[in-house]
Amino acid sequence: MILKNHLSLFVNKITNYLLWLLFLGNLTYLIYNFPNVPEWYYGNVLKINGFTILIWTLVTFFSAIISSYGKNYLKGFEYHSKFSLLCLGFTFSIMIFVMSNHVSLLLTMWLLMGIFMSQLIGVDSRWGEAREASKFALKYFVAGSLFLGAGVLLLAFQTEAFTLSEIISKLSDVPQSITLIAGLCIITAAIIQSAIYPFHRWLLSAMTAPTPASALMHAGFVNGSGILLALFSTVLFASNTLIILFIIGGLTAVIAQFTKLLQVNVKQKLACSTIAQMGFMIMQCGLGFFNAAVVHLLLHGFYKAYLFLSAGEEIGHSKPQKPTPIKIKPLQAIIVLFFGILGAFLFAYLTGKGTELNSSIFLTLIVAITVGQATYNIVKEQSLNLFQKSFLPPLLFVSGMVTYALIYKGVTVLMSDMPMVVVPLSLSVFEIAFGILFLAGFFIMKLGVYRNYPWLYAKLLNISQPYKKTVLMYKSKSL
Structure with a gap:
């Protein structure tokens, strides 16, 4: 038992140090090379550019902060080392996804992100509700992966190209009907992961996860759709499907703000807030501003990670209050x-x-x-x-x-x-x-x-x- 505890502490410390080293390395490289971050290719499989390094810096920062927070918050938790390893695996899956150029690697990493997140949601396997939330979320993530796979592979076989860069370069040769179907599939995958209506219930059900896992989920995982839509922005323009993003995002933003006002549980409030913010992000993509959507996911990540990690303190200092009607002179x-x-x-x-x-x-x-x-x-x-x-x-x-x-x-x-x-x-x-x-x-x-x-x-x-x-x-x- 003592050996197991020492091993768990060692795993947690090594994971935490590794995440901070990755963040500092990415940040240093980004600052040193800004604004002309060089492109780097490894055959047809990997592509690293400024956008890749930006996302790497963000995700390693959030993972390192949450891992450090978890050292005290999860102290004595039986599954602390499991949480740390899942957090590390989730971080690497996002990093590899962002630099994936070959469609097989890109689709694999998208699915793996969902698997890691579902495991983080149900990290306490003794808790029945957490197991159900994990299985429930995984169904959505697998469905999203199937939609993404259908859309990307449809374009790949149509263009006879299996790298993202080649597919985009040959997109003008693809029939409009095929591009439309592919665009709709990619949009569906994105809105499932961002918990956009009507696919929002998995996020509301995932509040059984420990607070550090919730922070990582809301600061990193749900934002992944913004990255996905930015990577496939050319497909969305070619398929004329941006109006769908605009409408779905706008409706979700308003409805989720409504539902947030009805919640009495702080984590449910934050979940509804995240859904609303994802609606705004999707709406920005629908307006043709994918760069603004990336800025939104960046700022939302900082904001929501802070809110989740400080939620316990906020509850301790808050008192029940009646909603005050808006009166303005x-x-x-x-x-x-x-x-x-x-x-x-x-x-x-x-x-x-x-x-x-x-x-x-x-x-x-x-x-x-x-x-x-x-x-x-x-x-x-x-x-x-x-x-x-x-x-x-x-x-x-x-x-x-x-x-x-x-x-x-x-x-x-x-x-x-x-x-x-x-x-x-x-x-x-x-x-x-x-x-x-x-x-x-x-x-x-x-x-x-x-x-x-x-x-x-x-x-x-x-x-x-x-x-x-x-x-x-x-x-x-x-x-």
Whole structure:
């Protein structure tokens, strides 16, 4: 028993050191070679470029942080070493996936990512609910892999090429019907992994995982669809399927924000928040901004990892509160509107998005709403004086916009050798109409109008429930 404990500690330490070394190595290489990160090929199997190194740096950082956090959080946990090894395996599967050029390796790694994540969800095999959540999630991951395999192999056999670079170069020779089917299959694989409606239930059911596993899942795994869609952006443009991403992403973003307000469990709240953020990311892909989607997954990873790892402390300091209705005075409304418009102009100036009449206007509009909402939260705060309420909004959104613009431009440079990652779409009547509906749904959610309609409340509550076998089905056996 003592030998087993020592071996477990040794495995955990080695894994943690290895992850930090990988992160520091990737970060050093990225900084040293930025902005001209050289491309490297190993036959037709592997391809490493700036985008590859960027994702490697991100995933190793999140894995190293979560591994370090787990040293104390999982101390004494029987499956701690198993968790560490699964975390390491998951990290390597993402790293190999991003540099895969041959379709067989790419598809294998996509499936392996799902297998590792399902094992992390059910790492405590003694817990019946965790086993059910693991099996339930694995079904979704296998289904997503089958869809991805069908789409990629269809293109491979049609072009008689089995590397990603060759398939993309020969895409113009593929019949439109074949490209459409392949595009739909790739989209399906992506939205399954990102838990986009109607494939969201696996993520809601996976909250039985230990908090470090949840943090890795929400910071790294669900974001994988953004990487996948960026790699196959040319296929999505050629198949004319971006409008599907725009609609599905927009609907998911609004619905998940609704369901988040109904949750009483902090991890379920965070799960609904992740689904909403993935909806925004998918929506950005549908607007033709795959680079913005990558920036979104980068920032979401940092944000959500922090929220999960600090969730226990937040619960300890929180008290039950009744939802406060939104009441805004005329002067406050003017201030909110002013800073929202100012934030939109600053965003457009720094990033170049929203300066022309195309799909980038939607992103600028969302920024204006976000800045306006942040401003409202400040001006309604009674503990702040008039000077603070006037000073804080511009300070926060200016620093936030500058930081975002720098990251956006940096990511765009690293993705510059990838085709079709920044192609704004022309606006259509359909997109404008859907955009208006999206905004209407957003304001209905924020104003709490849904509380006046019990049938809507019940419907939202029902669709945000986890799979029944992952909730208190094995209590007597576990005890």
